[in-house]
Amino acid sequence: MMRDARIEQPFGDGIYPFRLGYGQITELQEKCDCGPMRLLSRLQSGEWKIEDVFETVRIGLIGGGMEPKEALKLAGRYVKDRPPLENHPLALAIVFAGLAGAPDETVGE
16 A cells, blocks of 8 residues: 555535645745744744745545645635635645645555
């Protein structure tokens, strides 16, 4: 079994798949101007920037299979138009799964 790092989480109006593969992590570090471990640290420590949350959710939706235009629209509606702390736990879960694998994945299989 390949470690996919895909998680399904409630977001906005439904439950969506999120995934940060290699390409998405590369894009995310460019958008957030830091490496993935630094981003994880910022999200965990409370020193995150508002775009850290938005870009993580947007890029995670794309990695989960959503078309980029739809991901931008959905993230705009449910991240930019909502209080920033509302989506912080989601962003943290997406980044952690992207780096460590999804919680239900068995290591070594």
